[in-house]
Amino acid sequence: MKVIVTEAQYKIIESFLNEVRRNPEPIPLANLFNDNPSAQFLAITSRMAESNTDYDFKLEDVNGHKIVRDINNGTKTKGCTGDLRINDMERGNQFKLVFGNCGPLTINKVVGVKLFANEADLRANKPMDSMEIENSLDVTQDEFSNKYYEMLKSVEVGDDIHFDTSIKGKLVKFDGTIVNKMRDMVQVELIRLGVKSNPFNLNIDLNKNPFYMIHGDLLFKGSATNRVDDTTKPFILNISKFDIDKKQPITKKIEEPKKGIENPITKKSEEELKSDGKIAMDMILNSPELKQAFYEQPSLWNLFKAEMSGKKATGSGILPTLQLVGSYENKKISEKLEADFIEGRETQYKLNSTIKINYVDETGTNQVFVRQARVPYVVTVKHRDLGELTTLVGDKEDYIIKIKDKTDIANIYVCDITKFDDTREHKANTEENINIKFSVVDQFPGYRPKPKSVVPNK
Numbered sequence: 001m002k003v004i005v006t007e008a009q010y011k012i013i014e015s016f017l018n019e020v021r022r023n024p025e026p027i028p029l030a031n032l033f034n035d036n037p038s039a040q041f042l043a044i045t046s047r048m049a050e051s052n053t054d055y056d057f058k059l060e061d062v063n064g065h066k067i068v069r070d071i072n073n074g075t076k077t078k079g080c081t082g083d084l085r086i087n088d089m090e091r092g093n094q095f096k097l098v099f100g101n102c103g104p105l106t107i108n109k110v111v112g113v114k115l116f117a118n119e120a121d122l123r124a125n126k127p128m129d130s131m132e133i134e135n136s137l138d139v140t141q142d143e144f145s146n147k148y149y150e151m152l153k154s155v156e157v158g159d160d161i162h163f164d165t166s167i168k169g170k171l172v173k174f175d176g177t178i179v180n181k182m183r184d185m186v187q188v189e190l191i192r193l194g195v196k197s198n199p200f201n202l203n204i205d206l207n208k209n210p211f212y213m214i215h216g217d218l219l220f221k222g223s224a225t226n227r228v229d230d231t232t233k234p235f236i237l238n239i240s241k242f243d244i245d246k247k248q249p250i251t252k253k254i255e256e257p258k259k260g261i262e263n264p265i266t267k268k269s270e271e272e273l274k275s276d277g278k279i280a281m282d283m284i285l286n287s288p289e290l291k292q293a294f295y296e297q298p299s300l301w302n303l304f305k306a307e308m309s310g311k312k313a314t315g316s317g318i319l320p321t322l323q324l325v326g327s328y329e330n331k332k333i334s335e336k337l338e339a340d341f342i343e344g345r346e347t348q349y350k351l352n353s354t355i356k357i358n359y360v361d362e363t364g365t366n367q368v369f370v371r372q373a374r375v376p377y378v379v380t381v382k383h384r385d386l387g388e389l390t391t392l393v394g395d396k397e398d399y400i401i402k403i404k405d406k407t408d409i410a411n412i413y414v415c416d417i418t419k420f421d422d423t424r425e426h427k428a429n430t431e432e433n434i435n436i437k438f439s440v441v442d443q444f445p446g447y448r449p450k451p452k453s454v455v456p457n458k
Contacts, residue, residue: 029113032131033066033084036115038368039129041122042068044095045112054114055107056122057097059084068097070105077102117368128370129354144218145211148242153206155244157181158440160350161188162374163220164241174237175352176202177410190224191409193352201225202235211239245350245374333390337406337413339438339449341381341390347446348376348439349392349401355417357399357429362422369399369419376439381446392446398422401436411449412437 033039042057058069060081068084070077080102095107114127121128155161155178163174176190179201188202204210204222211220217238224235334340341347350373357369371377379392379401392401399419406413418430438447 029131032113032115032129036129038117039115040118041116043114043116043122043127044107044110045114046107047109047111070097070099070102075105077105128356128368130372145209145213148211148239149209151242151244152186152204152210155181155186156246160245162241162243162245163237163239165237165239171240179410189410203232211242245376329386330384333384334450337390337403339406339447341392341403342446342448343381343383345446346378346380346444347392348378348441348444350374350376350437350439352435352437355431355434357417357419357431359419359429360421360423360427364423371417378444379446404433407435411440 040059042059044055044057046053046055055075056071058071060067060069066084067081069081070079072078077097077099080099082097082099082102084097095110095113096104097107098104111133112130113133114130116122116126117128152161157178157180159178161176161178165172165174173193174190175193176188178186179189180187184206186204186206188204190200190202202222202224210222211218213219218240220237220239220242222235223232225232351371352373354373355371359367359369361367377394379394382391382393382400384390390403392403394400399417402416402418404414404416412435415434415436416430416432417434418428421427421429440447440449
């Protein structure tokens with residue numbers, strides 16, 4: 001059936017459709033709250049004229065029902081409580097709370113929502129989880145197109161880029177690293193997060209804006225090259241968000257290796273030396289290369305065996321042996337990981353997805369250790385004893401990262417993250433097989449991948 005409309009009616013319909021397109025879809029918050037049931041405080045970030053302002057609220061459980069208490073100074077609802085209705089935020093980046101007889105409180109220009117485990121974390125601004133709200137308050141979709149284009153033209157090799165899109169109504173993320181930039185062509189090693197897939201090369205021509213508008217939607221267009229068969233096809237995304245993480249410049253002098261992190265074998269006790277010596281003995285007997293090295297130094301081999309069989313471990317035979325075997329094992333690990341992790345140096349890492357590990361603090365209270373996705377963290381490379389995995393230590397030495405293997409993606413490794421309790425027992429809880437991306441930055445020189453040549457596309 002055909003419907004015939006007049007020109008005036010068509011203009012009214014077109015105006016209505018344009019109005020709908022300008023209004024963003026409601027923003028769902030339910031998952032943020034459902035994923036963090038132990039959160040005790042909530043902060044709503046509103047962008048004011050010159051800076052952001054946080055509105056703080058306390059979350060309370062009353063007979064299994066979640067309510068919210070206004071703890072802000074200067075609001076008409078201070079001290080009042082009301083139901084926390086985890087519905088979609090209203091259009092226009094507006095958050096509305098109803099406090100019973102005190103009336104409603106409406107927060108406009110919302111750019112973020114944060115949840116905190118306790119009041120101390122709230123005051124220190126250390127959220128257990130958060131959600132950024134796409135900021136479309138000042139710019140139209142057309143202006144976003146030009147803004148993203150300018151951002152893209154500024155990238156350098158080593159920068160990370162992120163695309164958010166929607167496929168069949170579900171959020172899909174693509175992450176990539178700039179691996180080559182030649183004149184007006186940028187090459188990105190890109191992967192889709194959350195699915196098992198091989199990385200591919202995304203090629204972006206900067207001679208024209210790859211971001212463009214169709215029917216009110218913001219799209220991106222490039223070309224994707226399969227790294228297996230070298231075939232190329234168009235790569236088009238409907239963009240809800242685009243972001244860049246710039247490679248960090250040098251902002252401080254490179255420090256000497258930290259004292260206290262290393263545990264050099266020269267400081268070990270006689271019992272510890274002999275324990276390491278047993279590991280070294282097994283490695284030598286099971287490695288043709290090490291056997292050959294010690295056959296060429298029979299005096300060292302004989303002295304080592306004598307000390308291991310009962311002679312006082314002065315170190316004259318065990319120490320050189322441990323150093324030789326340690327160097328051999330370091331070389332093998334470096335070849336396996338295709339990178340060097342330099343003992344005593346700091347390195348920076350990021351996670352693709354947020355992790356949470358339960359632990360007990362010094363007061364005996366259950367807490368949650370959180371490392372958020374895409375946020376840079378710094379750790380120090382620990383001295384590695386024989387037979388151990390490469391291990392990284394957090395700033396407070398309250399958690400460690402053990403590197404198990406490399407992946408097919410540059411700078412990303414399979415790791416275990418272990419958080420220790422703050423109690424005397426120092427019990428450990430571990431999150432296994434986490435993909436971690438290490439950054440190549442001069443400011444944190446603890447991670448150095450083996451150089452690889454980048455072959456431009458034909």
